[in-house]
Amino acid sequence: MIAELGHYALMLALGLALIQGTMPIVGTRTNDAALMSMAAPTALAQFAFVAMAFTALAICYVISDFSVLNVFENSNSQMPFIYRLTSIWGNHEGSMMLWVSILTFFGALVAVFGNNLPAVLKANALAVQAWIASAFHLFILLTSNPFVRIPQAPFEGQDLNPILQDPGLAFHPPLLYLGYVGFSIAFSFAIAALLEGRIDAAWARWVRPWVLGAWMCLTVGIAGGSYWAYYTLGWGGFWFWDPVENASLMPWLAGTALLHSAVVMEKRGALKIWTILLAILTFSLSLIGTFLVRSGVLTSVHAFATDPMRGVFILAILVVFIGGALALYGWRAPLLKQGGLFAPISREGALVFNNLFLTTACASVFIGTLYPLALEALTGGKISVGPPFFNATFGPLFIPLMVVMPFGPLMGWKRGDLLGAAQRLLAAAILAALAMAAAFALEQGGPVLAPFGAGLAVFVMVGAVTDIAERTLVLRIPFRAALRRAIGLPRSTWGTAFAHFGLGVTLLGIVAATAWGSERIAEMKVGDNLEIAHYRLTFAGLFNRQGPNYRDMVGRFIVRRLNGDLIGVMEPSRRSFPTRNMTTTQAALMTRRVSQLYLSLGDPMQNGNVAVRLYFKPQVLLIWLGAAMMFAGGALSLSDRRLRVGAPQPAKAKVALRPVG
């Protein structure tokens, strides 16, 4: 009964979405305020029904209603409560439900908080939002219905894929979707601006918080996924340039570019057309990400769907939305008025540089990810494009970006002083050079480029600090006065510094963990020692442990310093799940400041020995700590008063709003 209710609610939501997608647009064309004002209530109602459908599915999971096929295939009554809940989106149908739930939630937010938007813009944007929602409602109802029943209900479910039985599943997909779908708001507003044929700085002001919020979620979503992969796959990698990872990285890169170009548009009224294009591209890449991951084109843990019908449907959605949006862009963009002038050396110039390199880096990831698919479709040849490709393309494109990054905030709008900025970054450059020298001196082995990477990371970090120091005049005026200035700084300035600093931190972590880490693979018997970096591990024995729906074979290892001081115990295990007859590796991690020891077990041997993989990952936690800082930077910016209070005011002069043919 509950499942049928959910199904019915979803159909009603589709109906509402269709109304929301058409009536307000008719209203804007005929200047009918009543029709336009239909957008907000239908958006709210649509969200209410989608939420109802999602709740229905959640109830089916919680009460383990195995007469629902989706629950039967992905859940099990023995599973802990939290995994029964998270397995809602641990499968194709449920994850699409999560997708539309977030989409309609955002639509409802625009409806509720968009009172200060111009009526036409709001009506158009909500209508576009409804088109996207309609497409995905249809997709779910026609190809991926999570509410399908089984005639004879089984007693027990098939269990969730053990790899997904992890706390990571509770955070990673929802955060990623919040990011992907958050960009849909920017997309809807961009299309609405094109439909209306006008755009101004106020547009950027409305859109920027959404982009920022989506970007923050995507940042931690990607970082969380990376940490999950790191500890769960058992070989200590944190980024594999796997297509599904690239699928999330591409919207992030484009979204980062959008975030920066929207600043230029808001503050200076320039780059309007480019910002619109980026808004379209960013969400298009989010859709492509969904397509790549969900259609079964790629084989990975994420590819739940293998039904070709779904692939064709998602492809159709892609073609209609991306093709349609770009066609509309080509047709209407020339109508939009050009914005302010700026010299190449200026804050705007630096942000254009940022955009140029971010989008090009994004394009290189795009090609590396899709080239194998295109080649297979055209010639049937199967190739794999792996890390070497991305290291050779993405890396060189990202370096100039990092070098220029500290200059940006130090330059003035319109016309900047490059020499002045360089002088102010002298301290950063010196510290970077010192870090480089230290890395050369202290770390033997590793690639020759690694010390440069570390130096670059330090440059970025100190550069971010320099920006704050310059603005607060710290060290130049009495500390108290500087503190007052620091408190008086706009939060978005702090946000920028935080986020840029975080990127430097992440880079440092990546460089250190990949270049100066070490690895041991060995077969050990009880009592054997294994040494790595400054640590010695002793194998103390194997024992078994029973979990709620699995059985662990645990290896116990005593960790000591080389001088014999006891540090602790590491207990990696091999976890077997009887319901799926599957074994997973549970690596043991031991955190030493921001470095980690990483130990995972291989197959047990007949003679009672175990194969182990032991890694020392120096500074590895910095990678995710940096992402957390980027998130915090975004949050600081988002809390900036100017972003909230300033939003209701459209551009002052009506003249500036008029479309120019």
Add this chain to the structure above:
Amino acid sequence: MTRKQRRLILIGSGMAVLAIAVALMLNALRDSIVFFNSPSDVAEKHVPAGTRIRLGGLVKNGSLVRNANLSVRFEVTDGKNGIPVNYQGVLPDLFREGQGVVAEGVLDAGGTFKADTILAKHDETYMPKEVADALKRSGHWIDDYGRQAGASAGGGGK
């Protein structure tokens, strides 16, 4: 500077960056691509020794031999041809005889494949897509694999 000149600078620098990116990509595509081959492909195409490839097929039943120092030897087959594979290290969780595997590495002069990476699947019912296609081509596809792969809730490399 006029608006036009500024736009030219902008477009010019955009083009320059794009050109650099294209050069980087073409260069990387030439050097760092790995082709997928089934054992029959290797036999027919005479893949030269020392070329990095991905070899995919089934782990032949009874072929797995574990030696000292975690080195293993097994045979990858597509039903028609088989190629012996050497690997040193810890095998993935779901590496099993009779099931699909993809190995990355190089062929040596003696026709043995020296793998440095072994990719197995992440689910008991899943078959790597490349392997499935290769088996279908060689006529050794058993419908059972297909049914299982179709019914599976996903999983391969990541």
